[in-house]
Amino acid sequence: MTEKTLVLVKPDAVERNLIGNILTEYERNGLKIIDLKLLQASSAMAEKHYAEHEGKPFFDRLVAYLTRSPLAALVLEGENAVERVRALNGTTDPEKSGDNTIRALYGLSLSENTVHASDSPESAERERSIWFA
Numbered sequence: 001m002t003e004k005t006l007v008l009v010k011p012d013a014v015e016r017n018l019i020g021n022i023l024t025e026y027e028r029n030g031l032k033i034i035d036l037k038l039l040q041a042s043s044a045m046a047e048k049h050y051a052e053h054e055g056k057p058f059f060d061r062l063v064a065y066l067t068r069s070p071l072a073a074l075v076l077e078g079e080n081a082v083e084r085v086r087a088l089n090g091t092t093d094p095e096k097s098g099d100n101t102i103r104a105l106y107g108l109s110l111s112e113n114t115v116h117a118s119d120s121p122e123s124a125e126r127e128r129s130i131w132f133a
């Protein structure tokens, strides 16, 4: 089934000039970029994006990180895009992420893990409405 998924190339990656390398990974794996922008996230946007983590000990750190410098938001489309993009990204913790995943290649830590991708088509719709309002 053709799906859409929302990806954030997070501040740690934009700061290290990694946007191109990361988008290349998606494109050469056959995913189509159908929307793309560079923006400075507000705290309200970051809090909305991470609503499910509100109350967790790392929530404030997560919001501070996502808003500290610009990020790239994009929508990718393709067969089973949600699952495929999450496989390309790897696991949340870069140290445990499989070889050649984006987080293993570029991730710095559990919080500064370079990319975000939606975990379901429903999350993708919700997250798209935040970043492409």
Ligand code: CMP
Residues within 6 Å of the ligand: 053, 058, 062, 092, 110, 111, 112, 113, 115, 116, 117
């Ligand atoms: P992401 O895929 O954007 O979605 C939730 C984020 O929370 C995750 O990436 C991590 O950056 C962050 N996260 C999850 N667990 C922890 C943790 N234990 N400590 C710090 N950050 C975390």
